[in-house]
Amino acid sequence: MVSMKKIQISPSILSADFSQLANEIKRLEDGGADMIHVDVMDGHFVPNLTIGPPVIKSLKKHSSILFDVHLMISPVHKYIKAYADAGADIITIHPEATDDIDSSISLIKELNKKVGVSLNPETKVDIIIEHLDKIDLVLIMSVNPGFGGQKFMPEVLSKIEELKKQRSAKDLDFDIEIDGGINFENSKIAIQAGANILVSGTTIFKSNNGDIKKNIELLKSK
Ligand code: DX5
Numbered sequence: 001m002v003s004m005k006k007i008q009i010s011p012s013i014l015s016a017d018f019s020q021l022a023n024e025i026k027r028l029e030d031g032g033a034d035m036i037h038v039d040v041m042d043g044h045f046v047p048n049l050t051i052g053p054p055v056i057k058s059l060k061k062h063s064s065i066l067f068d069v070h071l072m073i074s075p076v077h078k079y080i081k082a083y084a085d086a087g088a089d090i091i092t093i094h095p096e097a098t099d100d101i102d103s104s105i106s107l108i109k110e111l112n113k114k115v116g117v118s119l120n121p122e123t124k125v126d127i128i129i130e131h132l133d134k135i136d137l138v139l140i141m142s143v144n145p146g147f148g149g150q151k152f153m154p155e156v157l158s159k160i161e162e163l164k165k166q167r168s169a170k171d172l173d174f175d176i177e178i179d180g181g182i183n184f185e186n187s188k189i190a191i192q193a194g195a196n197i198l199v200s201g202t203t204i205f206k207s208n209n210g211d212i213k214k215n216i217e218l219l220k221s222k
């Protein structure tokens, strides 16, 4: 079965002006973003620190767009509820960041949030195969997590092909999201491979003098 999922753009606020976050999210909403991608880093699971639940909670009050929250924190399990309470709509975790992926997935579901699982460039699809029926989204990292503005790693695209096969063989419906180094050229390759949600920070905020609407349209074009 060929998946006919709509292509969606999830701009990462990591590249936004942090002194203007509410306005930046408004600009993304006005520019046609489908959701916003919130990169949460702990200086431990990844070598960088960003924002936590209080910031998400405050921003959520100023917008109605979906919050796609990417947790790069370890151990992640004990913080899941805090991000759910703060207003995350999708909660994505890394398998390496929890002792028990099954119970972390179940907890996110119990909190009525969408479950995402993210695979680092060197992490194989095998690690999540048996959990795919409980997952709403698989986030394929096309850079090593930690920083924006890195170079896209095309070798991760074969994992998307593998996931697509699993999805149709098991008659599942999870989304495939790709994150890291997405630009106007490799976005087409990623869509071709089967990604239906594209995360982008640098390209959305910096290309074409920060014309967000134009950049979202260009990223969606095949
Ligand atoms: C990397 C983050 C990404 C990244 C996206 O750890 O998960 O979301 O910042 O930014 P660009 O598009 O600049 O690679």
Ligand code: ZN
Binding pocket: 012, 037, 038, 039, 070, 179, 199
């Ligand atoms: Zn991310």
